Amino acid sequence: MSKPRVIYWFRTDLRLHDSPALKAALDLEPEVFYPIWCWDSHYVYRARVGVNRWQFLLDCQNDLSQSITKLNKKSKLFVLREPAVTLLPKLWKAWGITHLCYERDTDAYARERDDEVQRMAKEAGVEVITRSGRTLWDSDEIVKKNGGKPTMSAHQLMAAGAKVGEIPRPLDVPTSLPDPGEMHLDKLEQKVPEPAPDINAHHRADEEKSYAEGLAGPKGDFAPPAFEELGLKAATTTIRGGESLILKRLEERIFSDEDYIGTFAKPNTSPAAFEPQSTLLTSPYLHFGALSCRYLYHRTLDIVEKRRKAKKPVSEPPTSMTGQLHFRDMYFAAQAALGWSFGQTYNNSHCRFIPWHLPSKVDTKTKLITGGYEVDDPEKEIQFQRWAHGKTGFPWIDAIMRQLRTEGWIHHLARHSVACFLTRGGCYISWERGAEVFEELLVDHETACNTGNWQWLSCTAFFAQFYRCYSPVAFGKKWDPEGDYIRKYVPELKDMPKKFIYEPHKAPIADQKMAGVRIEGDGDQEGKGGLKSYPKPMFDFATQRDICLEGMKNAYHVGLYGNNPEVMDGSWKALFDDAAEGPTKGKQGGPAGLDTFEDADGAEEDASHQKPPTLKKVTRSGNSESPRATRGHKREASQGTLDGAFKKKAIKKEA
Numbered sequence: 001m002s003k004p005r006v007i008y009w010f011r012t013d014l015r016l017h018d019s020p021a022l023k024a025a026l027d028l029e030p031e032v033f034y035p036i037w038c039w040d041s042h043y044v045y046r047a048r049v050g051v052n053r054w055q056f057l058l059d060c061q062n063d064l065s066q067s068i069t070k071l072n073k074k075s076k077l078f079v080l081r082e083p084a085v086t087l088l089p090k091l092w093k094a095w096g097i098t099h100l101c102y103e104r105d106t107d108a109y110a111r112e113r114d115d116e117v118q119r120m121a122k123e124a125g126v127e128v129i130t131r132s133g134r135t136l137w138d139s140d141e142i143v144k145k146n147g148g149k150p151t152m153s154a155h156q157l158m159a160a161g162a163k164v165g166e167i168p169r170p171l172d173v174p175t176s177l178p179d180p181g182e183m184h185l186d187k188l189e190q191k192v193p194e195p196a197p198d199i200n201a202h203h204r205a206d207e208e209k210s211y212a213e214g215l216a217g218p219k220g221d222f223a224p225p226a227f228e229e230l231g232l233k234a235a236t237t238t239i240r241g242g243e244s245l246i247l248k249r250l251e252e253r254i255f256s257d258e259d260y261i262g263t264f265a266k267p268n269t270s271p272a273a274f275e276p277q278s279t280l281l282t283s284p285y286l287h288f289g290a291l292s293c294r295y296l297y298h299r300t301l302d303i304v305e306k307r308r309k310a311k312k313p314v315s316e317p318p319t320s321m322t323g324q325l326h327f328r329d330m331y332f333a334a335q336a337a338l339g340w341s342f343g344q345t346y347n348n349s350h351c352r353f354i355p356w357h358l359p360s361k362v363d364t365k366t367k368l369i370t371g372g373y374e375v376d377d378p379e380k381e382i383q384f385q386r387w388a389h390g391k392t393g394f395p396w397i398d399a400i401m402r403q404l405r406t407e408g409w410i411h412h413l414a415r416h417s418v419a420c421f422l423t424r425g426g427c428y429i430s431w432e433r434g435a436e437v438f439e440e441l442l443v444d445h446e447t448a449c450n451t452g453n454w455q456w457l458s459c460t461a462f463f464a465q466f467y468r469c470y471s472p473v474a475f476g477k478k479w480d481p482e483g484d485y486i487r488k489y490v491p492e493l494k495d496m497p498k499k500f501i502y503e504p505h506k507a508p509i510a511d512q513k514m515a516g517v518r519i520e521g522d523g524d525q526e527g528k529g530g531l532k533s534y535p536k537p538m539f540d541f542a543t544q545r546d547i548c549l550e551g552m553k554n555a556y557h558v559g560l561y562g563n564n565p566e567v568m569d570g571s572w573k574a575l576f577d578d579a580a581e582g583p584t585k586g587k588q589g590g591p592a593g594l595d596t597f598e599d600a601d602g603a604e605e606d607a608s609h610q611k612p613p614t615l616k617k618v619t620r621s622g623n624s625e626s627p628r629a630t631r632g633h634k635r636e637a638s639q640g641t642l643d644g645a646f647k648k649k650a651i652k653k654e655a
């Protein structure tokens with residue numbers, strides 16, 4: 001009997017270590033083995049991907065390709081420039097393929113694509129072998145053991161995980177790879193994908209040309225596209241990708257520091273730390289699969305167990321490193337259960353409906369958001385743009401948003417600060433707007449984690465203590481009283497005295513002059529007379545805070561979820577009484593509302609001293625049996641990085 005002819009399709013697993021799908025492919029003892037990547041136009045044109053994430057992906061592909069070549073001189077990562085659904089059937093035929101192997105991907109888009117590929121493979125008589133390897137446990141198995149429901153808490157995840165079984169130990173890197181067969185490109189005609197609409201056009205300085213020179217690219221060598229081929233403007237981040245890079249860094253700087261990893265406690269890590277950051281910065285590598293999460297998990301656990309035996313201090317979930325990976329799995333399994341609806345409010349059974357400003361436009365036929373949004377209030381659009389570009393006039397928020405734009409990565413608590421500020425703790429703008437900006441700018445953007453965390457921070461799912469809120473002044477000050485982080489990312493304020501660094505608009509004109517900056521306008525001023533310009537705060541935070549809190553109280557009291565009939569047909573407006581809704585426009589029109597909470601001197605609220613506010617009575621004629629209404633339900637312990645859960649002491653890791 002002839003031996004299998006195998007395509008290994010790399011997607012979410014740009015690594016050779018601990019890859020269950022790769023092992024399954026090699027266990028077939030193939031006659032020929034083609035490691036390929038299908039260059040998918042969905043990501044090139046339709047998904048929001050900024051320059052820094054593109055660079056990171058290309059780094060990972062080039063690194064993997066070199067590692068493959070080290071195992072077999074004739075082989076590499078063959079990047080073929082066409083989406084999988086049109087390309088793979090042609091390859092099966094031209095290369096006489098018997099088996100297709102890949103790591104499972106539970107993202108909504110990937111599922112649809114893979115279902116189609118599986119259908120076509122069946123027709124073509126190609127056997128498909130898939131394995132889970134992107135998460136600690138198989139997300140679909142977790143959902144099954146959770147009664148078919150999304151995991152909405154770490155407790156649910158752990159209970160389901162215990163039923164699925166032990167998290168497997170990581171697999172070794174293969175020691176050899178079989179040869180690829182002939183490529184027979186002459187038999188293949190490239191189907192060039194349609195570029196319009198190109199959602200990433202604003203990132204390009206030149207025309208996008210990655211499909212212009214055929215399936216094998218301009219040199220005919222199947223190399224990953226050069227950055228220039230994508231027509232992109234230059235990347236700005238210092239964070240570079242690749243399996244070999246992250247494994248080396250973990251070995252040299254993280255696992256070798258057993259005190260650090262063994263006692264890692266997320267709430268003790270500083271959001272203001274930079275060069276080096278206070279956490280591991282593994283998220284982009286985990287996203288592209290350049291690092292296996294099971295590898296990170298077990299290496300950490302081994303160190304923890306060793307320390308435990310030696311009676312040395314150790315940290316425990318949920319705040320420990322392994323606890324962080326549990327949260328990641330929780331979001332993946334929630335997404336695996338809910339599919340497309342997980343990424344939006346509309347038609348999402350688990351996402352609370354809040355009448356946010358700038359709501360997503362929806363297609364009522366498909367029940368999906370369209371990618372556009374309604375500008376219900378022009379002032380809110382201005383606030384959103386100022387937030388997105390780091391020009392709010394709140395230096396802590398602006399520093400974070402500018403780090404995000406430049407580096408593509410920010411600390412978890414920094415993400416908390418800006419997400420709370422945009423939604424329930426400042427602007428009362430839809431979390432979906434913020435998630436889109438993160439989707440574009442993060443090097444580690446992961447749909448499951450991004451969506452889930454935005455829902456957590458906006459108190460629309462996973463977390464409900466909306467009265468606990470971040471102050472844009474006091475929170476940063478606690479971590480970084482000198483304001484070094486602000487001075488780094490908001491250089492206009494570099495010389496501002498410590499006393500005013502978090503609130504420069506309070507600095508007298510003489511101090512502003514001494515610091516070489518003028519606090520004025522909305523962030524679009526050029527600066528003059530040798531002085532730089534930095535904006536005034538875009539609103540009075542205390543006022544916004546009260547408005548937001550009032551809005552949240554009322555929305556919680558109304559108690560709608562994204563799939564309630566009132567949300568689906570727009571009749572929710574009748575449930576939000578003008579008076580009850582305070583400053584929002586209630587019945588009269590578009591979404592609105594506002595709130596936030598902080599204590600008298602602007603400090604972040606500490607939940608241990610804070611009782612939930614009494615909910616205000618509202619006029620409500622609608623659905624009193626809102627599905628899964630969890631009002632009064634006791635939420636479990638937080639992500640450990642929770643509002644209010646941090647301690648002042650910051651562990652500054654010397655990386």
Ligand SMILES: Cc1cc2nc3c(=O)[nH]c(=O)nc-3n(C[C@H](O)[C@H](O)[C@H](O)COP(=O)(O)OP(=O)(O)OC[C@H]3O[C@@H](n4cnc5c(N)ncnc54)[C@H](O)[C@@H]3O)c2cc1C
Pocket residue numbers: 266279280281282283284286287324325327328331410411412413415416419438442444445446447449450451453454457639
């Ligand atoms: C609004 C918001 C959006 C976010 N968007 C993303 C995203 O798109 N992609 C992403 O990977 N993470 C996201 N996170 C989660 C978290 O902030 C990052 O994973 C973390 O900051 C990455 O830095 P690190 O690798 O140094 O993390 P560490 O603290 O060193 O943790 C190690 C790993 O655990 C995982 N992890 C840690 N915290 C979380 C968490 N809360 N949720 C899920 N996984 C976690 C990450 O994979 C991370 O690399 C988001 C958080 C918020 C509040």
